[in-house]
Structure formats: C-alpha cells, structure tokens
Amino acid sequence: MSRIKACFDALKKEERGALIPYLEAFDPDRETSLSLLNGMVDAGADIIEVGIPFSDPSADGPTIQLAAQRGLKAGATLAGVLEMITQFRHTHKTTPIVLMGYFNPIDRYGVERFCKDAAQAGVDGLIIVDLPPEEADIIRPHIRAHHLDLILLTAPTTPDDRLKHILKDATGFVYYVTITGITGTNSATEEQLTQAMTRLRRATSLPVVAGFGITTPEQARSASKITDGAVVASAIIKEMAATFQDGKATEKSIPTALAKIRSLAQAVRS
Template identity: 50%
Template sequence: MSRIDHRFSVLRQEGRAALVTFITAGDPDFNTSLAALKALPEAGADIIEIGMPFTDPMADGPAIQLAAQRALKSGQTLARTLELVRAFRKDNADTPVILMGYYNPIYIYGVDRFLVDAKAAGVDGFIVVDLPPEEDSELCLPSLKAGLAFIRLATPTTDDKRLPTVLANTSGFVYYVSITGVTGTAVPDFDAVAGSVARIKRHTDLPVVVGFGVRTGEHAAAIARGADGVVVGSAIVETLRQSLDADGQATKQTVPAIAALVKELADGIRSVAKKGT
C-alpha cells in the first residue's frame, strides 16, 4: 500500500478528512523551506504538496506566483526540490509528499530521469496542472508504471460526460478545484462544493479532496464535512510572505507563523470528525 493510500485508510478509521498543505519549494530559501516542511506534520498536516517553482504558473494566483519568484530568485531548481524531499525524508518516512506544478521543468529535466530521481527521493505522486488526459503518455502513464501516483484535477466545469476521461488514469486521490479561477482568489460556495464532491464520488472510489480558496479553520471544517480532504496553499504561502523582513528574508517568526495556521486548519477539520464512521 502506498503512503497516500495508507494515510487515507487511517483517516477513514478516524472518521475525518485529510489536511493537505502546500508550500513552494525554496521559498524564501532552501533552509527555511525545509524547516517549514518539517513543521507541517507536527502542526497537523496529513499530506504535503510541494510546489515546483516555475516562471509561468498559469493556474496560480498572486500569492503562489510571488512565492515561485522568491524561490527561483534564491536559486531553487527542480533538482534542489528533489534534494528538499530527500532531506525531509531523513526525519519523516510516513507523510505522503506530492510534487505539484507544471510540465515544462519536468520535460527539461527529462521524464525518465525525473521519475527515477523523484521515487528515490521519497516522492509519492504528482499533480501537473497543464497535462490533460489526452497527454497521459507524456507523464501520467510512465508515473503509474513507476509506482507513483498521478493526481488529476476536476473543476466546476468538468461535467459528467468529461469526468470519466479525467478519472481514467487518476490515482491517489482526485483534486476538486472548488472555484473557477486561479488559486487563492475567492472563497468557495461550500454547499455547491459538497454537491460536486458527491457527484464525483458517484464516478470513483478514490478519495476526493478540495482546494482553492480555503483560508481558515472554519473554511476547512465546512469543506471537511463533505470531502475526504482539504487542500490549503495560498493562505499558507501568504502567511509565510507576511513573516518576511523588508528584504524578503525569513525571520524567526516565519516557521512558527506557518505552524500556527496549519494547527488552526487541522483543529477545524478535527472538529467535524466522526469517530467510528
């Protein structure tokens, strides 16, 4: 059983949703990014998404765009992102780690080499937002063959006709994008999200997690009532940014600020857990 499958199995026994947290690799520097990664599980994160910095993150709003710029400025590369995962794995063998981003850096790195190196580093799967199902031969199918999950996005515009195509080679979980637009720019309609999650579940046995727009423990609790997981990215990245000094460097408040928000989010999700379900 993969780390992702095992984690969702444990959470089902606990009767609660997963907290999936996102940070951008190398933001604002490698060492701070590593310290933040290590703090996430301790604060309550169940699964970690690590953003692969890219110059043109088309699905992301201002917070994550700026995080990518800070990371690239500090010298973060895809190779150093894999190094970050390896360093995290020295102290944490259990928390699932998913790399999220865009295909261009992977293509430049070389798909075969990337899959070998990612698996060796301790990566569990990928979310690559600009590779549709029609391009599964590029990365999705090779990832599955290598034993790595390939997590697909479904959106409010993914209708029942399109959904089977989206789900065909999806593994790990389904990521439901709760808003039409880029990350971190709007608060989702929680009732509409619950209905959409239920619709997706009629097509798959995979866990369905919800992201885009979740900012507070209250938001997380509202989503957790109907979903198998809640993804929070922009709010964490923005909390990091607000902790930086005037030169954009980390301060002694950076990691504690991230941990405090993650604890709030985790507490929100746990507040609606149903023991024994």
C-alpha cells in the same frame, strides 16, 4: 501499499478528512523551506503538497506567483526540490508528499529520469497542472513503473462525459478545484461542494480533496467534512510572507506558518 492510500485508509477509520497544507519549495530560501516542511508534520499535516517554482504558474494567484519568484531567486531547481524531499524523508517516513508543478521543468529534466528520481527521493504523487489527460501518456508509463500516483484535476465546469474520461486513469486521489479561477481568490459554498461531491462520487471511488480558495480554519473544517480533505496554500504563504523583511525570512516566519497550520489541523480534527 502507497503512503497516500495508507493515509486515507487511516483517516477513514478516524472518520475525518485530510489536512493538506502547501509550501512553495525554496520560499524564500532553501533552509527556511526545509524547516517548514519538517515542521508541518508535527503541526498536523496529513499530506503535504510541495510546489515546484516555475516562472509562468498559470493556475496560481498572486500569492503563489510571488512565492515561486522568491523560490527561483533563491536558486530553486527541480533537482534541488527533490534533494530537499530526500532530506525530509530521513526523518519522516510515512507522511505522503505530493509534488505540484508544470510540465516544462519536467520535460527539460527528462520525463523518465524525473519519475525515477522523484520516487527515489520519496515523492508519492504528482500534480502536473498544465498536462491534460489526452497528453498524459508521455509520462504515465514512467509514473506507473515507479509506483507514483498521477493526481488529476476536476472543476465545477467539467462535463460528466469528460469527468469519466479524466478519472478513468486517476490514482491516489482526485483534486477538485472548487472555483472557476486561480488560487487564493474566491471560495465555494457548502452547498456547491455538496452538489459537486454527489457528482464526483458517482464517477470515482478514489478520495476527493478540495482546493483553491480555502483560507480559514472554518472553511477547512467544512471542506474536509464534505470531501475527503482540504488543501490550504495561499493563506499559509501569505501569513508567512507578511513576516519577511526585504524578501527574507525572519525569526517569526516559520512559527507564523506553523501556527496557521495548527489552527487548520485543529479545525479539521474537531
């Protein structure tokens, strides 16, 4: 059984949704990023989404764009991100890791090689934002061969017929983009989420998590009740980045980010 499925099965017994915090690898440096990654588990993360820094992150808002720029400046590479996850796996065996990124770095790395190395590093799932389902056959056989989950995105504007096409090959969970926009901007209402979930439940039996625009503990609680989990990204990065001096981490940086995650975890569990 995959770590992702085991996680959602356990949460179903607890009758709650997942908290899925996000970090941008190497932001603002490798050491800080790895320390935060390790600390997220005890802070209450059920699944962790790790962003691969990329120079043109088209789906991301300004907060994550700046984090990606800091990560690239700190020397982030795809191989470096995988090595960081390998280190994480030395002490954290069960928490699922989902890599989020864009196809260009994967293509440059080599698709087959990437899937093999990602699985060996301890990655469980992949979100490739700019790879449409129609073109996913370039990577899907290698994902399956190495027992990774390909996590696909849906949005409020996705028509019903396309929804079925997208979800027929989805595994792990479905990522519902709650707004029509970029990360860290607006948020969906409870009514909008409820209506979306009614439609999504008809199209898939996989868990569905909500992301984009979830910033507060109250929003995370609401989203995790209506869906199967809440992804929180920009809000964590923004609070941590406010502690930086000249773009570098301070002694307050990691505690600030972990305090945010604890508040989110407490809300999701309440």
